[in-house]
Amino acid sequence: MARPAPLSGFPERLPGERIVEEHITATVRRVFSLHGYAGIETRAVEPLDRLVAKGETSKEVYLLRRLHADETDTTDDRTLGLHFDLTVPLARYVVENAARLQFPFKRFQIQKAWRGERPQEGRYREFLQADIDVVGADELPFHYEVEAVLVAAHALNALTGDGLPAVRIGVNNRKVSQGFYEGVGVTDVEGTLRTIDKLDKIGDDGVRAMLTDQIGLTRSQAEAALELARISGSGAEVEARVRNLGVSHPLLEEGLGQLRALVDAAEAEVPGVVTADLRIARGLDYYTGTVYETVLVGHEDLGSICSGGRYDSLATDGRRTYPGVGLSIGVSRLTSRVLSAGLMHATRSVPAAVLVAVTDEDERARSNADAAGLRARGIPAEVAPSAAKFGKQIRYADRRGIPFVWFPAGTQRERAEVKDIRSGEQVAADAAAWTPPADDLWPRVLPGPAPA
Amino acid sequence: MARPAPLSGFPERLPGERIVEEHITATVRRVFSLHGYAGIETRAVEPLDRLVAKGETSKEVYLLRRLHADETDTTDDRTLGLHFDLTVPLARYVVENAARLQFPFKRFQIQKAWRGERPQEGRYREFLQADIDVVGADELPFHYEVEAVLVAAHALNALTGDGLPAVRIGVNNRKVSQGFYEGVGVTDVEGTLRTIDKLDKIGDDGVRAMLTDQIGLTRSQAEAALELARISGSGAEVEARVRNLGVSHPLLEEGLGQLRALVDAAEAEVPGVVTADLRIARGLDYYTGTVYETVLVGHEDLGSICSGGRYDSLATDGRRTYPGVGLSIGVSRLTSRVLSAGLMHATRSVPAAVLVAVTDEDERARSNADAAGLRARGIPAEVAPSAAKFGKQIRYADRRGIPFVWFPAGTQRERAEVKDIRSGEQVAADAAAWTPPADDLWPRVLPGPAPA
Numbered sequence: 001m002a003r004p005a006p007l008s009g010f011p012e013r014l015p016g017e018r019i020v021e022e023h024i025t026a027t028v029r030r031v032f033s034l035h036g037y038a039g040i041e042t043r044a045v046e047p048l049d050r051l052v053a054k055g056e057t058s059k060e061v062y063l064l065r066r067l068h069a070d071e072t073d074t075t076d077d078r079t080l081g082l083h084f085d086l087t088v089p090l091a092r093y094v095v096e097n098a099a100r101l102q103f104p105f106k107r108f109q110i111q112k113a114w115r116g117e118r119p120q121e122g123r124y125r126e127f128l129q130a131d132i133d134v135v136g137a138d139e140l141p142f143h144y145e146v147e148a149v150l151v152a153a154h155a156l157n158a159l160t161g162d163g164l165p166a167v168r169i170g171v172n173n174r175k176v177s178q179g180f181y182e183g184v185g186v187t188d189v190e191g192t193l194r195t196i197d198k199l200d201k202i203g204d205d206g207v208r209a210m211l212t213d214q215i216g217l218t219r220s221q222a223e224a225a226l227e228l229a230r231i232s233g234s235g236a237e238v239e240a241r242v243r244n245l246g247v248s249h250p251l252l253e254e255g256l257g258q259l260r261a262l263v264d265a266a267e268a269e270v271p272g273v274v275t276a277d278l279r280i281a282r283g284l285d286y287y288t289g290t291v292y293e294t295v296l297v298g299h300e301d302l303g304s305i306c307s308g309g310r311y312d313s314l315a316t317d318g319r320r321t322y323p324g325v326g327l328s329i330g331v332s333r334l335t336s337r338v339l340s341a342g343l344m345h346a347t348r349s350v351p352a353a354v355l356v357a358v359t360d361e362d363e364r365a366r367s368n369a370d371a372a373g374l375r376a377r378g379i380p381a382e383v384a385p386s387a388a389k390f391g392k393q394i395r396y397a398d399r400r401g402i403p404f405v406w407f408p409a410g411t412q413r414e415r416a417e418v419k420d421i422r423s424g425e426q427v428a429a430d431a432a433a434w435t436p437p438a439d440d441l442w443p444r445v446l447p448g449p450a451p452a
Numbered sequence: 453m454a455r456p457a458p459l460s461g462f463p464e465r466l467p468g469e470r471i472v473e474e475h476i477t478a479t480v481r482r483v484f485s486l487h488g489y490a491g492i493e494t495r496a497v498e499p500l501d502r503l504v505a506k507g508e509t510s511k512e513v514y515l516l517r518r519l520h521a522d523e524t525d526t527t528d529d530r531t532l533g534l535h536f537d538l539t540v541p542l543a544r545y546v547v548e549n550a551a552r553l554q555f556p557f558k559r560f561q562i563q564k565a566w567r568g569e570r571p572q573e574g575r576y577r578e579f580l581q582a583d584i585d586v587v588g589a590d591e592l593p594f595h596y597e598v599e600a601v602l603v604a605a606h607a608l609n610a611l612t613g614d615g616l617p618a619v620r621i622g623v624n625n626r627k628v629s630q631g632f633y634e635g636v637g638v639t640d641v642e643g644t645l646r647t648i649d650k651l652d653k654i655g656d657d658g659v660r661a662m663l664t665d666q667i668g669l670t671r672s673q674a675e676a677a678l679e680l681a682r683i684s685g686s687g688a689e690v691e692a693r694v695r696n697l698g699v700s701h702p703l704l705e706e707g708l709g710q711l712r713a714l715v716d717a718a719e720a721e722v723p724g725v726v727t728a729d730l731r732i733a734r735g736l737d738y739y740t741g742t743v744y745e746t747v748l749v750g751h752e753d754l755g756s757i758c759s760g761g762r763y764d765s766l767a768t769d770g771r772r773t774y775p776g777v778g779l780s781i782g783v784s785r786l787t788s789r790v791l792s793a794g795l796m797h798a799t800r801s802v803p804a805a806v807l808v809a810v811t812d813e814d815e816r817a818r819s820n821a822d823a824a825g826l827r828a829r830g831i832p833a834e835v836a837p838s839a840a841k842f843g844k845q846i847r848y849a850d851r852r853g854i855p856f857v858w859f860p861a862g863t864q865r866e867r868a869e870v871k872d873i874r875s876g877e878q879v880a881a882d883a884a885a886w887t888p889p890a891d892d893l894w895p896r897v898l899p900g901p902a903p904a
Binding site for chain 2: 003004005006010014015019022033034035036037038040041042043044045047048050052061062063064065066067075080081082092093095096097098100101102104106107112114116141143144147269317318349350351364365368372375379380382383385386396400442
C-alpha cells in the first residue's frame, strides 16, 4: 500500500485530538440531556426526493449506487443520497414515527453529514453536527424559541472553562423584518431578505443597488431596509431603535415583542451571550420566527458555529403539521479550529492511567492480574508489550503520556510498586487498593496548546 | 409529505430503544478504554481501489457520486465508496499516520458501516460496529491475540447483568489447520479451509465430496480434515484429541501451543466463555493466527455477534509491515435482537428525571429557575410545555416515564413541592437541595421487556 494522502474535506483526528473532539461532543450531549432532550440517530441516507425538496442544497448531495447494481444505474426519486444536515432526516423521522412519539418531541442528534462541495477551511465534505430541536404537533409555543437558544448557549458555555473562547449568539426574528418591510410597502419580502443576507459579501452599496434594480424597492424602501439591518444590541436598545424608525405593522409588533422577550430572558440566564442583530437574514426566507447565528469571539472568520431557527412547518403528513425550532452546532468546524489554534489539548493520547510493566515474559500473568485488579476498580490500565528493560517500558509510558508505571510482585520484588514517572517517586502499592489522583484517572482536556 | 415507510436494511430506533443501544455502546466503550484502547473515528469513505482490495466483499460496496458532478460520472480507483467494515479504514489510517502513532497501536472504533447487500434479519445495509484492534509495526507478539479476545469477552460480559444472554466465543488458529493439513500432505490449504467453512451449509457429505472432487484431496485426507473439524472443547481436551489423530508438523505444534495458551488464559480470567472449536474456518484463508467467532447463547440463529482474528500483514507501506489482531462486535445485530426479543429495556424514553410544572404562563420564569437549579446539580429536568391543568401536566410526565413532577413556589403555593407520580407522595422541596434517588436520576437499562 503506497502511503495514502488525506482526502481533502474529510477531517480525521489523531488519538489525542479525538479526545478533544469527544470531550466536546460529550459535554454538549450532557447539557442537552440535562435539559430533557432525548438522543436519537437517524440512518445516513434519505431518498433523493426528500433531499432535493429543500432546493438550494440539492447540488451538494452525494448519491449512492451499488458497485455491481442489478439494474441499470438510473437516478430517480428513490435513489438514496447521504443526508447533508440533520433537519431533513428529523422531519422524515417525525412523520414516520408520529404515532409512537410524544409531542412536543425534544431530541438531540450528534451525527455526521455530507456535502459534495468544494472543501475550504471550516467547510467539509464530511462533518459532525450536534443538533437540538423541539418539534410540536400542530402547535409549538414561542417559549421553545427561547429554550432552544438557552440550551445551545449552556452547551457552548460549558466548554469555555476548557479553553473554548466566549461565544456570541446573534438573533433576529423573521416577523420583525417581514413586518417592517411590509410596513414600508415592500412586496417581495423574501427577495429583500435574500439580498440583505448578502451585506457581508457585497456591502451597503451593492445591496442597495440590488434592492432597487432587481427586487423592485424604491430608494427609500431600500434605505429603510438597510437602516433596519444596522440595528443590534440588547432587547431594550433594539426595540427603541426600531421604534425610532417610525414604522408600524402588527407583525413587526409581535416580532419585536418576541425578540425582546428572548434577548431579555437570555441576558438573565446567560449574561453577555445573546444579542439581537437585525442584520442576520440567513435562512429568514424559510424560517418563520426566531433565527440564530453564533460566532466564536476572536474567530469570527470561522463563520457561524451554531445556527438555526424556527419553522412553522418543519414537516406535514397531510393530517397534521409539525412546527419546529432548533439549533445545530458545527462540531467539526469547532474542533478543527480548537485544534489548529491550540485552544484545547488532551493531557495524554491514550486512556490508560497506568502501564503495568512486565518483569519477564514468564511472569506476564502477574502483570495481567495486577492490571485486572486496577480495572476492576475503574482504573484504566494497559500491560507493557514486552519484558524489555524497565527503562524502555517507562519510555513506552512516557511517549503516550501515561503517568504511572506499575511493577508487579514477582521474582524481582516481593511487593508491587508504582512509580509516578513525572516526579520519579516510587512507592509500594496494592493493586486491590491503590488509586491514582482523580486528575490522573482519565485523560482530561485543558485549555491551551499541548505542551511541546 | 406522505407518511414514509422505513427503508429495509437501515434500522432506526425510537428514543427508548436508542437508550438501550447507547447503553450497549457506552458499556463496551468503557471496557475498551479501561484496557487502554484509544478511541478513534475514521471518515465514512475510502477510495474504491482500497475497498475492492479485499476481494470478496467488493460486490457490496456503495459508491458515491455527486448529484451535479462537474465531470462525466465515471468509476475509477479514485471514486469514493462507503466503508463496509472498520478494518479497511484502520489499515489505511495506520499507514497514513504511521509517523504520528505509537506502536503497538491499540484502538477502538465505534462507527457505522454500509453494505449494499440484500437485507435480512441480522444483516443490514447500515450497521453499527464496535471494533478493537492492536496493530504492531513489523511485529506483534502472540499475547495480543489473548488480550484482544479477553477485552471483547469482558465487554460482552459487562452487559450480561443488564439482560444480555451469556456469550460463547469459539476460537481456532490458522496454524493448527494449516499445520495439520500439511502434515497429512494436503497442498491446497486455502481451498481446504474454504471448503471446511461450508460445513454448516452443505454438511459432512457435501464437504467430503467437494474436498475430493474439487480441491484434490484423497479420501483419507478429506476424512482427516473432517475429523479435525469435529474437535472442540477446553485447551487440554483439544490438544489431546488432535494429538490422538497422530499427525505431526511444526506449524501444528506451534498452533496447538497458542490455542491452548489462549483458551487456558481465557478460562482463568472469564470462565466458561471461550472454547476451542476447530470447525471455525471463516476467515482462515486470510487470517494467519487466531480466529474468533461468538454466539449469543439461545440465539445461535443470529450468527456471530463478535468476530475477528490475526493478520500478519494488516497493512504495509513498502517500508514496514503492520500485523494486527482484533475483534468486531456487531452492535446493530445485537441491539436489534435485544429489542425484538425483549431482553433489555430502558426505564424511560426521555432523560428528564423531573418535569417542572408551570402554574401560569406568567410564572414560567419561576419554573425555569427551579429547573435551572436542579440541572446545576446534575439533575435532568424539563419544563412543562404549557400551563395546563396539573392533571394534564402529570399525564405528560407519566406518558414519558418521568418519575417526578415539581411544583414551583408562586401565587398558588409558598414553597415548592415535588410529587413522585408513581407513589403519589408529594413533599415540600428546595430546588437547591432536593435530589432524586440515584436509581431515578438517569434512565437505566434493565433486563427483560418494557412493562406494558
